[in-house]
Amino acid sequence: MPVYEFQCKCGHITEELVRMDTKTVECPKCHGKAKKILSACSFELKGGGWYADGYASSKKK
Ligand SMILES: [Zn+2]
Numbered sequence: 001m002p003v004y005e006f007q008c009k010c011g012h013i014t015e016e017l018v019r020m021d022t023k024t025v026e027c028p029k030c031h032g033k034a035k036k037i038l039s040a041c042s043f044e045l046k047g048g049g050w051y052a053d054g055y056a057s058s059k060k061k
Pocket of ligand 1: 010030
């Protein structure tokens with residue numbers, strides 16, 4: 001399973017191993033909802049959607 005970053009409105013960013021269709025996780029700091037954000041280093045917009053795994057593994061530097 002891929003690691004996604006989630007950012008809460010309190011500003012806290014957490015990384016979680018979650019299923020692809022998971023959109024929010026509970027913020028460990030304030031127990032609010034942290035939303036999934038795109039990590040710039042592992043994701044490129046190439047007609048994308050959520051098929052980033054192939055790109056990420058083939059374009060590792
Ligand atoms: Zn929070």
